[in-house]
Amino acid sequence: MSDNATVQTPHTPDLDSLPESARRVALLLRERGHAGQVVMLPETGKTSAEAAAGLGCSIAQIAKSILFRRREDDAPVLIIASGANRVDEKKVAAQVGEIARADAKFVREKTGYAIGGVCPIGHATTPVTLIDADLLTLDSLWAAAGHPHAVFNLTPQELATLTGAPVVDVALRETA
Template identity: 60%
Template sequence: MCGAELSSLPEGVQRVARALQDKGHPHSPVMLDDAARTAQQAADALGIELGQIAKSIIFRRKSDDAAVLVITSGDRRVDEKKVDALVGKTGRADAEFVKSRTGYTIGGVSPVAHAQPPVTLIDRELFRFEEIWAAAGHPHGVFRLRPQDLERLTGAPVADVVQAPAT
């Protein structure tokens, strides 16, 4: 992606694109015609399985007010007790907290290029897929990657952080 293309993108997407370029990631962000504020909307727009969407969920750690980012498969729900066991007691993060800590609005939180580095955990369920897609800093922006790329891009551990799927 060249400088001219980059400058036409929203600021959050520009930040993600630069971070991906800096780390040698082969895929640049793409902008979808419609907003993908939910994992289902993103999966529908991309024509992929819901589980291939890497959702970025932000929690607020109570002991130090740190942002905790859980990157989970779109078809799974975070188990807050499992997250708490790994990082300490957390609570819900409101929109203002998410924006101030990540630099992104809810619905566009990328797993990379945060305003303040979060405590990050990667859901092991993402490794069911060869290819996944994540938000790129804007509700219309996404980028393609492999689950292994998330480890490389974030330096975060892979953990069991989700509820068992309903049967």
């Protein structure tokens, strides 16, 4: 195997060599009884397509964390959606109230993570969270672990348990 091929393989570093934000997630997962480990992607996992390519899984298996801002009280609203889905903001608003897009500063301030690395758990400010029902149809998911190159594997049931969030239909469905 060439050096180049080795570089392209996701790897599981020891805790001390993880970036600080990914180490926080790894410790939080351990504290909550999750057996999985944080995996570092050789290329960024900022988009679902990039993460899926780096992991060799389907885009649908990427549990992407999208943060919105609730207009009424500026509360963070976290949607954990299948990487294959676009979020229907009207469906989300029906569940939590009117929402607006969050900018990078709001995301960092409310979650403690940079865009592309927002983990489903361990936020600076506890968000209102919803899980995309389509994720529950899959056997295995990958979620960001606090850093654009860091991810961890879990089942949909583990995601629901870790977040305590309701599972709802948030996917934008194209109408013909």
